[in-house]
Amino acid sequence: MSAPLPPDFKARLLAEVKVTPAPPRADVARKRALYIACGFGWTALMALVLGLRLGSRPAPFVIALTLSWAVIATAGTTFLVPRGPSMLGRSRASLVAAAVATPLALLATLGAIYAAWPEALDATCAPRIHAICFGTSVVMALGPLAAFALVRRDSDPVHPLVTALALAASASAWASFASVFHCPFSGLAHLLLGHVLPVVALALGGAWGVTQVVALRARAPRRERE
Amino acid sequence: MERYAAGDDAAFGELYDLLAPRLHGYLLRQTRDNARAEDLVQQTLLQMHRARGTFLKGAEVTPWAFAIARRLMIDGFRRGKREVLSTNDEGRDDGGMVDEGPSADDLVQGHQVAVRIAFELAKLPENQRVAFELIKQEDLSLAEAAEVLGTTVSAVKLRAHRAYETLRRVLGDLVAKDRDDDGNEGGAR
Known part of the structure; x- marks a missing residue:
């Protein structure tokens, strides 16, 4: 089965290309930097508004938790947000692995930190505090989530859902990190329900919405739209 | 690029x-x-x-x-903007497609073989068919086809191999007939 393209096809396409805007690399980079700045700005602003509250937590506990979760969030973002060496993004397996590894890594560091400060393990709080921190973490994650989605907008023709899952997990890791500052409760149940569970919930819940943004969509040529 | x-x-x-x-x-x-x-x-x-x-x-x-x-x-x-093709469309209009071939006999025989291959290809599971087409017809490397399909090289290799084996099995009579006709090794290509 073969058929050559019509002789005037190339000329028509080149004419279409001339009238279709395509931002150059510098513009794309500038726009992406703006998205990232706004996304993280949102989280930072919330963290500033909520303030730093140590409560009964030992200061080294807070520092260790903050630093280790910052490392995890940074590593996740560095790996998951860029496409890697291919225009088709990272492989499905590596994206799934990274998305699953993010909450597991938060949990693992939490375990290690509790081993160093076992007294922090027993702190208790009312169940509604779990819900408040859960909600705060989700809201804090919305900034980075939107930024990551916009950075990868219209870019994934192969596995947008998996990419979205990974981006959402990465964004919510930042919220977990930022929420450590204002939350004075260090009990295991609270950190699990209020600060690690949102990563899982947002990854699963946010994936659908982010998929709609990162998935490559057909757009009608300019003259058909007009 | x-x-x-x-x-x-x-x-x-x-x-x-x-x-x-x-x-x-x-x-x-x-x-x-x-x-x-x-x-x-x-x-x-x-x-x-x-x-x-x-x-x-x-x-x-x-x-x-x-x-x-x-x-x-x-x-x-x-x-659903366009009608999806059926797997059995031998008699349909090709919408202006041009067949290339020097002689009428070659054209007819080549067309029959191509139609049969296309028909059998269309019956394959989609993942096998697409892997086979990307590698055998579009000349993409295994790694490139794996990237296009968002899977691993070994998965693509396996899919293409299964497609190839199925085609070889179902098109065996075509190859045998071709050999009988020509008295040589010319097969279904």
Whole structure:
């Protein structure tokens, strides 16, 4: 089965290309930097508004938790947000692995930190505090989530859902990190329900919405739209 | 693509020459609708044009182009804007497609073989058929086909191999007949 393209096809396409805007690399980079700045700005602003509250937590506990979760969030973002060496993004397996590894890594560091400060393990709080921190973490994650989605907008023709899952997990890791500052409760149940569970919930819940943004969509040529 | 992404507008013509015929052949085989295939080639290249600013230095262009084309085609089918082809369309109009061949006998025999292969290919599971077509018909490497399909090299290899084995089994009579007719090793190609 073969058929050559019509002789005037190339000329028509080149004419279409001339009238279709395509931002150059510098513009794309500038726009992406703006998205990232706004996304993280949102989280930072919330963290500033909520303030730093140590409560009964030992200061080294807070520092260790903050630093280790910052490392995890940074590593996740560095790996998951860029496409890697291919225009088709990272492989499905590596994206799934990274998305699953993010909450597991938060949990693992939490375990290690509790081993160093076992007294922090027993702190208790009312169940509604779990819900408040859960909600705060989700809201804090919305900034980075939107930024990551916009950075990868219209870019994934192969596995947008998996990419979205990974981006959402990465964004919510930042919220977990930022929420450590204002939350004075260090009990295991609270950190699990209020600060690690949102990563899982947002990854699963946010994936659908982010998929709609990162998935490559057909757009009608300019003259058909007009 | 690298030159085009860096701002050399004239490079798009070269990109077109490199990709458009291959994309068109692939899309035509997938859609069996010339107008649809042309639309998709146009959409694919326009999409690449829009994304020129995001192109990664050193990235492969061909798998990207095929993946975009495949995604746009699947989305189009899902939206139901165009009629999806049936697997049994031997008698239908080819919408202006041109067969190339020097003699009437060769043309008829070649056409029969091509129709039979296309018919058997269409009966394969989609993942096997697409893997087979990307590798055997579009000359993509295993790694490139794996990227287009968002899977691993070994999975693509396995799918293409299964497709090949199935085709070899079901087209065995064609090969045998060809051998009887010619008295040589000429097979179904």
